[in-house]
């Protein structure tokens with residue numbers, strides 16, 4: 657069982673989908689720690705309700721030492737709104753994954769988070785959108801892509817209807833990506849991810 661930590665800043669529905677998957681033994685990993693930079697993040701409450709250690713910590717040095725203390729082998733950024741420094745990336749190289757609510761490389765990077773992403777999608781008029789799970793590297797939302805899934809953008813879609821549809825996809829592909837990581841089925845060749853099912 658891999659030791660997993662999940663970093664959140666908000667409601668934690670992605671965290672909840674991982675907690676549920678772990679309880680149902682759908683992933684061979686155990687969530688040992690949830691950390692948030694926001695003390696009122698409901699994600700912390702979700703952790704506490706499931707007897708998972710929940711810590712509010714904004715100092716990155718302390719976050720890194722907490723992760724090391726717990727022998728964390730996979731860090732999942734699930735709605736975590738703090739930038740990860742190169743030092744953090746280096747300490748956990750290829751062990752940090754992030755879920756982003758668009759099809760990277762579109763609508764990502766600085767300033768693209770939460771509903772801002774879906775507004776940009778509607779403003780541009782693209783016909784599909786979706787979610788991406790990727791490894792975290794030094795650049796925001798730019799690491800090797802593990803999994804993506806898309807949905808149609810309908811003419812009557814709003815920011816809220818898109819956010820809901822994309823969030824459902826996030827839950828699905830994050831769970832699948834974490835399972836693949838725990839099962840050691842994710843490989844790299846020249847900076848790209850290959851899955852050996």
Ligand code: GRF
Pocket residue numbers: 664665666667668669670671699734735736755756757769770771823826
């Ligand atoms: C969602 O918009 C998701 O795309 C992004 O963070 C937001 C909140 O997710 N990753 P959650 O409900 O806190 O998991």
